[in-house]
Amino acid sequence: MIFDTHAHYDSDAFEEDREVLLASMQENNVGTIVNVCAAIADLDKTIALTQKHPFVYGAVGIHPDDAELMTQETLYRVRTLSRLPKVVAIGEIGLDYYWHKEPENHEIQKRMFRAQMDIAREEKLPFMIHSRDAAEDTLAIVKEYMAGGMYGGILHCFPYGTEIAREYLKMGLYLGIGGVVTFKNGRKLKEVVREAPLTQLVLETDCPYLSPEPNRGKRNSSLNLPYVVQAIAELKGVTPEEVIAVTEENARTLLMRQNIS
Numbered sequence: 001m002i003f004d005t006h007a008h009y010d011s012d013a014f015e016e017d018r019e020v021l022l023a024s025m026q027e028n029n030v031g032t033i034v035n036v037c038a039a040i041a042d043l044d045k046t047i048a049l050t051q052k053h054p055f056v057y058g059a060v061g062i063h064p065d066d067a068e069l070m071t072q073e074t075l076y077r078v079r080t081l082s083r084l085p086k087v088v089a090i091g092e093i094g095l096d097y098y099w100h101k102e103p104e105n106h107e108i109q110k111r112m113f114r115a116q117m118d119i120a121r122e123e124k125l126p127f128m129i130h131s132r133d134a135a136e137d138t139l140a141i142v143k144e145y146m147a148g149g150m151y152g153g154i155l156h157c158f159p160y161g162t163e164i165a166r167e168y169l170k171m172g173l174y175l176g177i178g179g180v181v182t183f184k185n186g187r188k189l190k191e192v193v194r195e196a197p198l199t200q201l202v203l204e205t206d207c208p209y210l211s212p213e214p215n216r217g218k219r220n221s222s223l224n225l226p227y228v229v230q231a232i233a234e235l236k237g238v239t240p241e242e243v244i245a246v247t248e249e250n251a252r253t254l255l256m257r258q259n260i261s
């Protein structure tokens, strides 16, 4: 069954129909969902979703957008929540220089990214990285941490080209592939998917954002993942069933070591 490694069902975009939508997942071949926390205010919402739905797991971490708001107390909360049994990763964490251009902010982002990579290492959890317009700094920090020993990770919504992808693949990390692979202007990502081994790709929605074609621009949900599966299958020359099976196995290997289900 489909494994959505990156969703934001705590978003207000699902306020009206969250329960109905989540209740329809299993019958639509979506077997597992990881709800990923982004903002400080959303930590508890992710945990609540994991407690309510047996097939929903959580990732806890703070997005670089909120780096300036983070304190020692925030880091302590991330660490404490990461010990809950259904929390399977630290994320989404990383660097975003697209929305934040000020050098002082970049220093804070890097500090908070490192602090959360420390938590991932110490709590023995994989990481989920958000990186935008920060290719060099992200790669440098990930390389440094991987050299010191980590428990794997995912480059969420992989935004860079094949050369940078190779660096992450060499380290044994996974690339999160979502709606962008179906876009007409998604050529760079299509090349990455064509080249990367299927055994290092995982599916993701990033819902409510990044709906695949033909639903681009509308609210996204895990029910749209078959379009992403189809696009990957065409690029790799395999069947959609194989894409679903291999990416599910990949996600389980990385995220479910302690959660046999």
Ligand SMILES: [Zn+2]
Binding pocket: 006, 008, 036, 038, 092, 206
């Ligand atoms: Zn996200």
